[in-house]
Amino acid sequence: MQHSKILYEKGILKNLNMLTQSQYSNFKFVGRLDNIKTFYSGIKALNFGEYGSFQITDDGFRVTVENGKTIQASLFITMSCFSEYHVDGIVNFSINMNVISECLGIFSATNCSIKMFYKGHSAPLIIVLEPHDEDNITTECAIKTTNYEEPIDFSLDEDNPSLNVIFIRGPDLSNIFHELDKAAEEIEITLSPRRPHFKIDTLGVMQSEASIEVAKTSDMMMLFNCRETTTARYNSSQIRLTLKALSVASKVAIKTDSSGLLEMHFMMQSEDRAEMYVQFYITPQADV
The missing domain is CATH 3.70.10.10 (Proliferating Cell Nuclear Antigen)
Incomplete structure (x- = not known):
C-alpha cells in the first residue's frame, strides 16, 4: 500500500482530474463514487474475512467475503451509484479486506470522493481519495491484488413452497x-x-x-x-x-x-x- 504517491508521474494515472477515452482504454476498470461513507460502511460490514473477491461487470460492482463454508457476505453496488463507471468485460481480483478498510478509513469522518483504477491481472487496485472541503489534499493508495477466488454458490429456490x-x-x-x-x-x-x-x-x-x-x-x-x-x-x-x-x-x-x-x-x-x-x-x- 502506497500513501500520497503522485501516481500520474509514475505513468499509472495520466490525469487525476479527467480521463479521456483513450486513457480509459489503459484500464480494465475505472469507477468514481462521489461520497465514500456508504461504501465504507459496506466494506466494514464485510471485514470479517481476510480476503474479498471482487467481481466487476456491466451489472455492477460486487465484493464477496467468506468464513469457511458457514457464512458468506457480499456488497453489491449498481452502476447507477457511480458518477463514473467504465469496465472492460468481466474484471476479477481479490484483495486484503483490512487494507482497503484502512485506506477508506483515512477520510471516513468527512465528505470525500473515491476514484478506483485497475489495469488488469496482477496490477494493484489504485484508489484516489479527495475530501470535498480540502482542495489541496489528495491521497492515493495502491493495494496489492491476488488471484480471484470463486465464492461458494449459495442460493434459495424462489419456487420452493417452503420459502x-x-x-x-x-x-x-x-x-x-x-x-x-x-x-x-x-x-x-x-x-x-x-x-x-x-x-x-x-x-x-x-x-x-x-x-x-x-x-x-x-x-x-x-x-x-x-x-x-x-x-x-x-x-x-x-x-x-x-x-x-x-x-x-x-x-x-x-x-x-x-x-x-x-x-x-x-x-x-x-x-x-x-x-x-x-x-x-x-x-x-x-x-x-
Whole structure:
C-alpha cells in the first residue's frame, strides 16, 4: 500500500482530474463514487474475512467475503451509484479486506470522493481519495491484488413452497438485535404464516432463554410472505457479524426455507439516495 504517491508521474494515472477515452482504454476498470461513507460502511460490514473477491461487470460492482463454508457476505453496488463507471468485460481480483478498510478509513469522518483504477491481472487496485472541503489534499493508495477466488454458490429456490420472505424496517430490526442477550450462544429464528409470525429466541449461558415476537401486522413489517412454518438455529457469533450492515440499513429482507439457510439483504441508501446492498448467507446449526 502506497500513501500520497503522485501516481500520474509514475505513468499509472495520466490525469487525476479527467480521463479521456483513450486513457480509459489503459484500464480494465475505472469507477468514481462521489461520497465514500456508504461504501465504507459496506466494506466494514464485510471485514470479517481476510480476503474479498471482487467481481466487476456491466451489472455492477460486487465484493464477496467468506468464513469457511458457514457464512458468506457480499456488497453489491449498481452502476447507477457511480458518477463514473467504465469496465472492460468481466474484471476479477481479490484483495486484503483490512487494507482497503484502512485506506477508506483515512477520510471516513468527512465528505470525500473515491476514484478506483485497475489495469488488469496482477496490477494493484489504485484508489484516489479527495475530501470535498480540502482542495489541496489528495491521497492515493495502491493495494496489492491476488488471484480471484470463486465464492461458494449459495442460493434459495424462489419456487420452493417452503420459502418465506419478510421485509422489515432496518432501524426497528437493529433495536431488536441490540436487545438480545450478548452472551447468547445460539439464535433461533422462526417464520410462520400463523402466530408468532416472526420470532427470535436466544439460548445463552446456563441454558437461559429469551424470546422476541413481531406480528405480521406490526408497523415495522414492510412485507410479509410466509408459506410454511420454518425454524432454524444459528451460531450467534455469525448473526452478530451482520450488525455493522444492520446499523446503516434502511430496510432488511429476510429469507429462509425448510433447509434453514438464512439469507439477509441489507439495503443502504447512499448520500444521493441510490441503494447499495449487503447480502449475508448463514448456514444453520447442523445438529438442530
